Amino acid sequence: MSDEATDSPQAHEGLVPSAAEAREQMLEIYPKKTRRKREKQMLVNDPGSPGEIGANSRTVPGIITQRGCSYAGCKGVVIGPIYDILHITHGPIGCGWYSWLSRRNMTRIRKAGETNFLQYSMSTDMQEEQIVFGGEKKLALAIQEAYDEFHPKAISIYATCPVGLIGDDIHKVCREMKQKLGINIFGFSCEGYKGVSQSAGHHIANNGVFKHMIGLDDTPVEGKYKINILGEYNIGGDAWEIDRILALCGIKIIGTLSGGVSYDDITNCHMADLNVVMCHRSINYMAEMMEKKFGIPWFKVNFIGINGTKKSLRKIAKYFGDKELIDRVEEVIAKEMSEVRPVVEDVKTRTSGKTAALFVGGSRAHHYQDLFEDMGMKVISAGYEFAHRDDYEGRDVLPHIKMDADTRNIEELEVEQDPARFNLRGTADRKAALQSEEFSFSDYEGMMRQMGKDTLVIDDISHHEMEKLIEIYKPDVIGSGIKDKYIIEKMGVPCKQLHSYDYGGPYAGFKGAINFYKEIDRMTSTKVWKYIHAPWHDAAPAAEAAAAPEPVNA
Amino acid sequence: MLDGTTAEIRERQALRINPAKTCQPIGAMYAALGINGCMPHSHGSQGCCAYHRSHLTRHYKEPVAATTSSFTEGASVFGGLANLQQALENIFTIYKPKIVAVHTTCLSEVIGDDIPMIIERARREGKIKPDQLVMHTNTPSFVGSHVTGFSNQCASTIKYFSESSGETKNVVNLFPGWVEPADMREIKRMAKEMGIEFILFPDTSGVLDTGHTGHYEMYPAGGTTLEQIKAMGDSFQTIAMGPLASKAAAEELEKKCNVPSRLLELPIGLSNTDAFVNAMRLAGQVPVPASIEEERSRLIDMMSDMAQYMHDKKVAIFGDPDQVTALTQFLVEMDMKPVIAVTGTPGKAFEAKIKEICAEKCPEVEARAYSDVHFLHQWIKNNPVDLLIGNGFGKFVAKAEGNIPFVRFGFPIMDRVGHRAFSTIGYTGAMRLIEQITNAFFDYRDRNDPDEKIELVL
Ligand code: SF4
Numbered sequence A: 001m002s003d004e005a006t007d008s009p010q011a012h013e014g015l016v017p018s019a020a021e022a023r024e025q026m027l028e029i030y031p032k033k034t035r036r037k038r039e040k041q042m043l044v045n046d047p048g049s050p051g052e053i054g055a056n057s058r059t060v061p062g063i064i065t066q067r068g069c070s071y072a073g074c075k076g077v078v079i080g081p082i083y084d085i086l087h088i089t090h091g092p093i094g095c096g097w098y099s100w101l102s103r104r105n106m107t108r109i110r111k112a113g114e115t116n117f118l119q120y121s122m123s124t125d126m127q128e129e130q131i132v133f134g135g136e137k138k139l140a141l142a143i144q145e146a147y148d149e150f151h152p153k154a155i156s157i158y159a160t161c162p163v164g165l166i167g168d169d170i171h172k173v174c175r176e177m178k179q180k181l182g183i184n185i186f187g188f189s190c191e192g193y194k195g196v197s198q199s200a201g202h203h204i205a206n207n208g209v210f211k212h213m214i215g216l217d218d219t220p221v222e223g224k225y226k227i228n229i230l231g232e233y234n235i236g237g238d239a240w241e242i243d244r245i246l247a248l249c250g251i252k253i254i255g256t257l258s259g260g261v262s263y264d265d266i267t268n269c270h271m272a273d274l275n276v277v278m279c280h281r282s283i284n285y286m287a288e289m290m291e292k293k294f295g296i297p298w299f300k301v302n303f304i305g306i307n308g309t310k311k312s313l314r315k316i317a318k319y320f321g322d323k324e325l326i327d328r329v330e331e332v333i334a335k336e337m338s339e340v341r342p343v344v345e346d347v348k349t350r351t352s353g354k355t356a357a358l359f360v361g362g363s364r365a366h367h368y369q370d371l372f373e374d375m376g377m378k379v380i381s382a383g384y385e386f387a388h389r390d391d392y393e394g395r396d397v398l399p400h401i402k403m404d405a406d407t408r409n410i411e412e413l414e415v416e417q418d419p420a421r422f423n424l425r426g427t428a429d430r431k432a433a434l435q436s437e438e439f440s441f442s443d444y445e446g447m448m449r450q451m452g453k454d455t456l457v458i459d460d461i462s463h464h465e466m467e468k469l470i471e472i473y474k475p476d477v478i479g480s481g482i483k484d485k486y487i488i489e490k491m492g493v494p495c496k497q498l499h500s501y502d503y504g505g506p507y508a509g510f511k512g513a514i515n516f517y518k519e520i521d522r523m524t525s526t527k528v529w530k531y532i533h534a535p536w537h538d539a540a541p542a543a544e545a546a547a548a549p550e551p552v553n554a
Numbered sequence B: 001m002l003d004g005t006t007a008e009i010r011e012r013q014a015l016r017i018n019p020a021k022t023c024q025p026i027g028a029m030y031a032a033l034g035i036n037g038c039m040p041h042s043h044g045s046q047g048c049c050a051y052h053r054s055h056l057t058r059h060y061k062e063p064v065a066a067t068t069s070s071f072t073e074g075a076s077v078f079g080g081l082a083n084l085q086q087a088l089e090n091i092f093t094i095y096k097p098k099i100v101a102v103h104t105t106c107l108s109e110v111i112g113d114d115i116p117m118i119i120e121r122a123r124r125e126g127k128i129k130p131d132q133l134v135m136h137t138n139t140p141s142f143v144g145s146h147v148t149g150f151s152n153q154c155a156s157t158i159k160y161f162s163e164s165s166g167e168t169k170n171v172v173n174l175f176p177g178w179v180e181p182a183d184m185r186e187i188k189r190m191a192k193e194m195g196i197e198f199i200l201f202p203d204t205s206g207v208l209d210t211g212h213t214g215h216y217e218m219y220p221a222g223g224t225t226l227e228q229i230k231a232m233g234d235s236f237q238t239i240a241m242g243p244l245a246s247k248a249a250a251e252e253l254e255k256k257c258n259v260p261s262r263l264l265e266l267p268i269g270l271s272n273t274d275a276f277v278n279a280m281r282l283a284g285q286v287p288v289p290a291s292i293e294e295e296r297s298r299l300i301d302m303m304s305d306m307a308q309y310m311h312d313k314k315v316a317i318f319g320d321p322d323q324v325t326a327l328t329q330f331l332v333e334m335d336m337k338p339v340i341a342v343t344g345t346p347g348k349a350f351e352a353k354i355k356e357i358c359a360e361k362c363p364e365v366e367a368r369a370y371s372d373v374h375f376l377h378q379w380i381k382n383n384p385v386d387l388l389i390g391n392g393f394g395k396f397v398a399k400a401e402g403n404i405p406f407v408r409f410g411f412p413i414m415d416r417v418g419h420r421a422f423s424t425i426g427y428t429g430a431m432r433l434i435e436q437i438t439n440a441f442f443d444y445r446d447r448n449d450p451d452e453k454i455e456l457v458l
């Protein structure tokens, strides 16, 4: 008797419900109000005309969500990686503790004598007394003590949940201490309850970096092609791989915001002639503000996956328009591809036709689809943790996004052209000359246009939906975060952490792609899941009898 | 590594640098996971819950389910009543726990949400059904530390559910304190070996160290059951281990159900384990079985075998008070010199206790409560040590100081797996500690000594 009939992929496929049915099965269990909310965040995809997704809306209380808070988005994601700023969390001890070395923003100090403050966690460790009588005095003293202890070039303060409520004015304290100590000191009102996710914190961080750091240092930068990479946080060394490739091409990166970056790089990065954006969600504000103020154009790139990397390099070269650069880029691509090609061809023989699902962050759930495509794998479902409609549907929906109360509370900076420094190097003119059908600026087409028809797009996926998804589709691999990882793996599906890379990486660029192919190959062909069944559960009684040992002395 | 840290120690009043404690709710979450079928619920904004779940997951390498009230700015102004009520409805409908254990966060504490009132109202309005159990504990993060949160969750659970039926049973309650699932297993094994009837509370074994079956269980089989928690009120005695983590629960049970308690240090090392075994012997009126005697003798044997490598070695240790005091005791028993002991948790009792433990072996010991790892590091710069013991963050200090031998011990350890699987409690756990400590010394020498000094034999 064989089970082949039911095990064959065709038969299996016949049993798999359509995306619409799967969606219905996920929604079934919810109370009415919760269902109404979740319905809007789960769409059956039509790449031709992406539907309207209810992204960047509140998580329903009681739902197990992947999301974190505004503080995590501000300190944890955007500013935290700047290694030579001394970061102080103003609040009780927890928030500062949990954001201590828990993101893998890799960092090297530039020169001896510097301190990498990412290795430190500093906090005002608020006690009951400050909750009752206010914490401004303690904050001022903490800044003084930090200064005395480390003499940093800048200090940054982050407010946690209770700070706003007890009415501490961190910005006032920062101004006073800045004056007193003569170094740059600034604060972020990124209390955890602001907005609906980390996303609010990204915006708050962008505002602060723009107000307090960008444009402070006008020292000219050597180099013919100067750019900044925005929204690249150097998890697992991604930024270093991008650095390597761009250096081979002869392109100079002034600042990578904010992976492995220094304070000085940031204050000087308005001397670039182009901003390219990796993580649109976390940093598009900065790209827009820098363009308004300095006339530096931006466009979206993606260095995850070989096609994305090639496309991005070519677009940068085309922007500068020099034949020398265009040729150089092709040479680099050809050389790097000679290393990538054999690996991906080999891996593909095992990964082709396998399936993946991705639920993570605000850009990675999109970017990583390229890598899976390279391997001949199919992404059956994907969604972001804290993205907005434009990250799903493309930036063309921006004018149609309704402003809600949670977003309205996040400051929108009024940015004006800098009379002295706007279009200094003719960048705005270059943009005007290039802009056409084939060359888009300020662009992002969003995730849904790239995803297959009738795949399932799920925003802010809940624990329950994840479980159902695995039950229904049993994908060969899921990309997600630490909170889901072991839930997914207990169900026999390997989970790749796409926030921390499971302590691997880099996955960006050419070398990164090789790492990723090998990693997914390993994960989807590992034997470990097969060990779950002990041999004695499978053996038929007859076989057991046949296998019985002969008495040795017989 | 930690290049900004100098040997010059300044007393700080406001700035915490590299803490040796975290906030209350994570302790409450951990303790609640030790109740069978329980969903911990974090009443505040969702960031706290996300942080706590991530942190516990990284430490245990296991799923950690917990829900949140997902406060937004509105809830922070108007209070979290609507959020909590909606959360409870969702939790019971979707995740179907036996009980929801609500704990507060900074935010809901500062707002002043009255949780029992909210639960009561939800019940009155039919939003939660009579058989749907909800409890709460207050865990303000600006008081105490994560250990306080653990302690509060344990005490509140007893307050809510333990009852005395009037009939005292021949059962001993064992409160393990904040230890690893493997340690809880070991405590249960020893108690079984002793032949006493017991209830272990809380019990995260079988919850945060589950096997792989190809299925995910949101509520694994482990954890102290609600029936057991109720029945604890009928036990004739409680043995509470780890004063900071377990004392409040023991007192609560004594107050509520008249169950007398005996407070012990965590059974780490020889004499603390002796005290535990003796307490079980007296409580159960049972002889100590030969198997336990044998375990003890095997420990003594290993102590004597390895004594020469540990004698007078200077040790710096940091972590949670219950762990640090118990382990310091063991270090002294092995003739090591604990020269500095630091905890982030406030409380002068810690300092006094460490001084008392070290009075003979190392009277000059530096003992600091409500301190931090930065202070410890600076102190080490002035007073070099042979061994560092502490949680995973210690590795940065160890590396900064020339890779001094380092043993991971305590919470959290996010870069190794052993702590979840192998106990450091009891006699066998003590042997494992000796193994880890001496290995750290030997590995250091094997890595750093010149060829002619590398030895095959100890
Ligand atoms: S806001 Fe408070 S409860 Fe939440 S993580 Fe921070 S310290 Fe802990």
Ligand code: SF4
Residues within 6 Å of the ligand: A077, A233, A279, A281, A282, A360, A361, A362, A363, A364, A499
């Ligand atoms: S890449 Fe993802 S995790 Fe990183 S900032 Fe963007 S959205 Fe966040």
